[in-house]
Amino acid sequence: MADEPQVKLSYTEGCGDCGNRSVELPAPLPEIGDDFDWDLRDYDGYRLFMLEELAARFPERRNWTPADMEVVLVEALAVVLDQLSDMQDRIQAEAFLESARRPDTVRRLLEMIGYKPLLHAGEDVSSAEDLERLWRYYPHLMEEAKRKGPESIHRQHRMVTEQDYRDQLMPHPLVLDADAYADWSGSWYTHHVVVRLINNLSLDEALTQDKIAGDTEDAADAYARFVAELSDYYRDQEIAPGEMPAIEGASSRTLLQNVIKRQRMVGQEVLLKSATLVGVVLSISVRIAGDHYRSEIRDAVRSALVDQTDGFFAPGRLQFGEDVVASDIIEVLMALDGVESVCINRMKRIGSIYTDQSGSGRIVLQGHEVAVLEDKAVIPERGSLRIVLHGGKPG
Secondary structure, eight states: OOOOOOEEEEEOTTOTTOEEEEEOOOOOOOOOOSOOOTTOOSHHHHHHHHHHHHHHHOTTOOOOOTTSHHHHHHHHHHHHHHHHHHHHHHHHHTTSTTTOOOHHHHHHHHHHTTOOGGGGSOTTOOSHHHHHHHHHHOHHHHHHHHHHHHHHTTSOOSBOSHHHHHHHHTTSTTEEEEEEEEEEOSSSEEEEEEEEEGGGOOTTSBOOHHHHHOSOTTHHHHHHHHHHHHHHHHHHTTOOGGGSOOSTTSBHHHHHHHHHHHHBOTTOEEEEEEOEEEEEEEEEEEEEEEEEEHHHHHHHHHHHHHOTTTSTTOTTTSOTTOOEEHHHHHHHHHTSTTEEEEEEEEEEESSTTSOOOTTTTEEOOOTTEEEEOOOOTTOGGGOEEEEEEEEEEOO
16 A cells, blocks of 8 residues: 655744645556456466567567477466466356356255255265265256256245145145134234144044055055155155154144144244034935846945045045035936936934924035034944935845
């Protein structure tokens, strides 16, 4: 830096009040020449520039050969400058996800924006070192992660609004339907989340393989698919599957709260509730065509209504507050081969306080009520079915 200029005061002889103030300013800085090409980045550019500079500084010299010491030094220096330029370019490139080429740098940049590539790399990859080794052998996988990382940050994983709770819980393999609402407690908002679970499970009953897989022949395969879907759900929520609690013996509330506590806002109170299952009592009469056996029709009618996979009252088919309409039931049964006519004799909610609605043809539900009909003696509160057959062949 230039020295601070010195101020000098001089007084006129014979007058103590008359004086002059003078400052000796530093010499102006020399002008910067504009002959340097700041875009030089490679060996040829550096070599040519330095040779031109030598020729300009020593115009009296007309002959320059590759054996001259000056030319040798210029070429050696150009090599070093080319290497430094390449190093600078590589370092600059590693600062941005789009241009980064080192697996460790790409992994750190993806984690910095909230994307966890280790979760999406597959089950042969268990550590950061394995991931970087995989990317080094298969660079296209690293390019795919570089593309998916920025896309993932546009997805909302946090649970803030009521819609967020619905959107984030609906893909959970335990959940068939979800709804949320908020109440003002006087000091803060309490969020209530109502869920309907697979196989009409309740929130607090202990989970087992049989309860999850249901009454199916391939129960082991169905349970394995459930575990795989749950792992995929955790991975989609950017939560390591290793942080997933044990399934068997735990409750559905435990599994759902495990996700909610991670994704909700800090200090936000969230209460989980089960859907209100409304058992339906249904009695129907079916007239059968003459060339069909009664046992076949009985099984077909029962399956069309009660089957927990694709029946009319299968979990997930009827939504919150959806009325049970007699015409819908009749339409389903009339589509069965061998059924000539259907009459609904009785249709009501379970409970002596509720009246038969076969005349009105509609059981009205509201709020988070869901109609169920499982027709199991051990759980009579979940509905019963009576089928009366007319015509057809015995047996």
